[in-house]
Amino acid sequence: MKKIGIMTTGGDCSGLNAAIMRLVAGGMKRGHQMFGIVDGTDGLTSTPPGIIPLTAGSLPAEDSRIAGSFLRNGNANTKNFETAAKTGKQKEFRGQIKKSLEKMGLDALVIIGGNGSLSLTHTHREIYGDVQLVCIPKTIDMDIPLTDRTLGFDTAMQQLAAYCDQLMLTARSHHRWFVVQAMGRDTGHLSLHAGVACGADAILIPEIKFKAESLAKHLKKSPRDYGIIIAAEGIRLRGHSGAAADMIARELKKRGFAVRAAFPEHIQRAGDTTAADRILASRFSEAALDAVDNNETYVMTSLLDGAVKTVPLAEMFAAGELTEDAKIPDMMVSNSFVPPDHPLLSAAVSQGAYVGEIK
Numbered sequence: 484m485k486k487i488g489i490m491t492t493g494g495d496c497s498g499l500n501a502a503i504m505r506l507v508a509g510g511m512k513r514g515h516q517m518f519g520i521v522d523g524t525d526g527l528t529s530t531p532p533g534i535i536p537l538t539a540g541s542l543p544a545e546d547s548r549i550a551g552s553f554l555r556n557g558n559a560n561t562k563n564f565e566t567a568a569k570t571g572k573q574k575e576f577r578g579q580i581k582k583s584l585e586k587m588g589l590d591a592l593v594i595i596g597g598n599g600s601l602s603l604t605h606t607h608r609e610i611y612g613d614v615q616l617v618c619i620p621k622t623i624d625m626d627i628p629l630t631d632r633t634l635g636f637d638t639a640m641q642q643l644a645a646y647c648d649q650l651m652l653t654a655r656s657h658h659r660w661f662v663v664q665a666m667g668r669d670t671g672h673l674s675l676h677a678g679v680a681c682g683a684d685a686i687l688i689p690e691i692k693f694k695a696e697s698l699a700k701h702l703k704k705s706p707r708d709y710g711i712i713i714a715a716e717g718i719r720l721r722g723h724s725g726a727a728a729d730m731i732a733r734e735l736k737k738r739g740f741a742v743r744a745a746f747p748e749h750i751q752r753a754g755d756t757t758a759a760d761r762i763l764a765s766r767f768s769e770a771a772l773d774a775v776d777n778n779e780t781y782v783m784t785s786l787l788d789g790a791v792k793t794v795p796l797a798e799m800f801a802a803g804e805l806t807e808d809a810k811i812p813d814m815m816v817s818n819s820f821v822p823p824d825h826p827l828l829s830a831a832v833s834q835g836a837y838v839g840e841i842k
């Protein structure tokens with residue numbers, strides 16, 4: 484029997500509750516005691532520490548498909564690794580976490596986190612001492628390397644595609660183009676997937692250079708006078724600043740298009756968890772519990788070529804580092820970015836979308 488803590492950190496996404504529920508059900512079945520850390524690292528630094536016992540009844544199965552986290556993710560205004568570093572309180576913050584963990588007497592901690600949280604976990608790994616650390620990758624950005632899918636991505640893709648589907652009807656009624664700004668931080672995975680799903684006329688992502696002039700030419704050639712352009716939040720355009728969708732809308736307006744910018748924002752992190760994300764939550768949870776039982780530590784669950792296994796956190800961290808592109812000076816690349824040979828790029832072009840200046 485082990486005492487296992489579960490914590491959700493970083494931005495929320497759909498699928499967190501499904502993972503918590505499956506970890507609790509599976510952990511109890513294996514004879515472990517399950518606990519939840521409330522509010523991410525806030526729960527590890529509060530006095531007394533925010534820890535609650537979890538049982539199969541804590542989170543009913545029918546509620547486990549709803550978005551958000553039953554354990555919550557913490558408040559952006561309170562102290563975390565980044566703010567502690569900025570205010571010079573890192574040592575104190577790390578000390579508090581270490582003390583809390585000792586007080587809680589956990590044997591293992593399952594962190595359900597995104598790229599930032601998992602990288603910070605790796606960087607500060609010594610504070611977890613002997614507590615076994617097993618991570619489950621979750622993020623709508625899908626910017627965690629060494630896994631083909633992250634928890635929450637499928638639901639986010641569904642949410643964004645559904646949002647564009649709805650806008651398309653207004654676009655059609657008003658002979659108008661909508662530039663929809665997608666989340667994704669520095670990557671274009673979410674934009675690319677949702678864009679292909681909803682039949683967007685253009686998909687602009689940070690990984691691929693594009694020209695406003697070429698975009699306009701492409702739209703002018705369209706048999707329709709309406710449609711959707713997806714602009715990933717991470718794109719840049721020379722001579723412009725501000726939100727991605729606003730920059731593109733300005734360029735199109737200048738060229739005579741009837742255009743509006745639209746911002747689905749955090750709706751992309753909401754929505755009932757899709758079946759695919761629930762299944763991923765089940766598979767990752769089982770793998771995380773296997774890792775605890777096998778005494779693995781500093782590992783992350785991962786889906787690679789259809790199989791779920793664990794990979795060392797250190798390998799994930801190293802694989803995600805930015806490096807300079809050998810072919811393009813000043814261009815930084817990472818394994819977490821959309822690669823130039825991503826199959827959905829050619830699929831998008833094949834169905835008539837402009838995706839930037841690709842060969």
Ligand code: F6P
Nearest residue numbers: 494597622623624666667668752
């Ligand atoms: O990492 C998830 C994410 O939703 C990004 O896509 C986005 O850039 C960011 O978090 C938004 O963060 P916040 O909720 O703090 O505005």
